Amino acid sequence: MKIPRSISKLIDSFQGLPGIGPKSAQRLTFHLLRIPQDQIERFANALTGLKQGTIICGVCKNVGEEEICAVCSDNLRDHAKIIVVANPMDAFAIEKTGYNGIYHVLHGLIDPLNGIGPEELFIDDLIQRIGNYLKENDDLLEVILATNTSMEGESTAMYISNLIKKNNFKLTLSRIARGLPVGGDIEYADEVTLSRALEGRVEF
Amino acid sequence: MKIPRSISKLIDSFQGLPGIGPKSAQRLTFHLLRIPQDQIERFANALTGLKQGTIICGVCKNVGEEEICAVCSDNLRDHAKIIVVANPMDAFAIEKTGYNGIYHVLHGLIDPLNGIGPEELFIDDLIQRIGNYLKENDDLLEVILATNTSMEGESTAMYISNLIKKNNFKLTLSRIARGLPVGGDIEYADEVTLSRALEGRVEF
Missing domain, CATH: 3.40.1360.10 (Dna Topoisomerase Vi A Subunit; Chain: A, domain 2)
Incomplete structure (x- = not known):
């Protein structure tokens, strides 16, 4: 039995994330197999839109939604x-x-x-x-x-x-x-x- | 400071997965912020293609790539x-x-x-x-x-x-x-x- 390619591709993608091992990657993928396609699409869109919706602030280098982030441009x-x-x-x-x-x-x-x-x-x-x-x-x-x-x-x-x-x-x-x-x-502090x-x- | 919408959307998507809490969802999202966009696109494509590339076998109901999966059609x-x-x-x-x-x-x-x-x-x-x-x-x-x-x-x-x-x-x-x-x-078995x-x- 071969794991279908579309499944193993997603398992690989999950495994590339920090703190997710092969077992969790499998579990997450098979979980997604059972949820409705539109929910999966929403997840995929959130992924691709992640960087398009954010920008590194020119002053503090934090991630924000504008050239100068809300914190740096706040005079208060x-x-x-x-x-x-x-x-x-x-x-x-x-x-x-x-x-x-x-x-x-x-x-x-x-x-x-x-x-x-x-x-x-x-x-x-x-x-x-x-x-x-x-x-x-x-x-x-x-x-x-x-x-x-x-x-x-x-x-x-x-x-x-x-x-x-x-x-x-x-x-x-x-x-x-x-x-x-x-x-x-105190007793348990290193x-x-x-x-x-x-x-x-x-x-x- | 408000978390940018594109970030909080992805955090929400991750949080919907089993075994991923708010902290892990945040960590995963901020990790993805640092990796190249083409790798993220590959992840997103693996997600949307997950179900299109798989089909429930008509006999054993396992996920496979054909109407009758490789195991069920194997005469050996x-x-x-x-x-x-x-x-x-x-x-x-x-x-x-x-x-x-x-x-x-x-x-x-x-x-x-x-x-x-x-x-x-x-x-x-x-x-x-x-x-x-x-x-x-x-x-x-x-x-x-x-x-x-x-x-x-x-x-x-x-x-x-x-x-x-x-x-x-x-x-x-x-x-x-x-x-x-x-x-x-044996000593430790319930x-x-x-x-x-x-x-x-x-x-x-």
Whole structure:
């Protein structure tokens, strides 16, 4: 018995996605075989239209629907506060906290093992953007490095912080706090997190 | 910040798939944002072409590429042995064991809680198929019920076995063995599996 070509083609496409193995790809494909064709068409149209409906913002590099995204063109937001994140999803997550500044999206993290160097990311754009801001404004700029607390996230933050120092930019540079997650258990925290939580202790 | 409509549309489509929650749907969508458009087009084409390239076999109801699938039209296979499975994926799995008979695919299991009754499945077709076979052939037909060993699988097997008895069909009816999986640990086996394994013991 041969799996029909139209089925194996879709299984292959699913398998190319992150976190979807051969078994899940099969399950998803056979699920789609059972749902109405118009629902499948809607899915396919959403796929092909994905990039046509989005554009990388010229300022913050986040995905948006206009040349300059809704956040960057919003004058009510604090443009003297830039949070640097790896991905659009991170920006959406931070947005939910009620953050009122603006963003800079790197579109990845430095990861030499996977062949991703700083030049693949929007790091140069960040440096240029900071330079332009400082030339035109007198307010104190704050840059918050909010990359993941993984090895790649930490080294990307380190790399950006070195670049900023090298350029002698006058600004406040910070890194998001590392510590126990809210609701966390000291007993079960790993030692690195716990020592970061102690280092970063704040006055009560 | 609003998620662009073309992104949220694709997130919604992914979320409709089994086993994909809001977080995974987001991750998949943002992953696709980063891959080349032609790869996305290939994915979309595989989706829309899924059903056009497949057809339900008129005999065994498995998905295939012709009116009568490759298995059912293969005269080298043993047509006096029919394995009844719930889904095409199950048939593909059994095929890998080197099985040389043919199949009958129910396309689901009886599951009253989710509103799936026997009339939603290809059970009547199975009974009719067995009836026709017995009218035309004198060989001993063997029907093997290979539905899952879950509650739905067991009750579907029970339902079919009752129908076969009611029709007074002369055939060998069997159920796949329930017991310890190969490489299994008696110590960790649940008691239902273990008692099934004991009941189904075979001569050494």
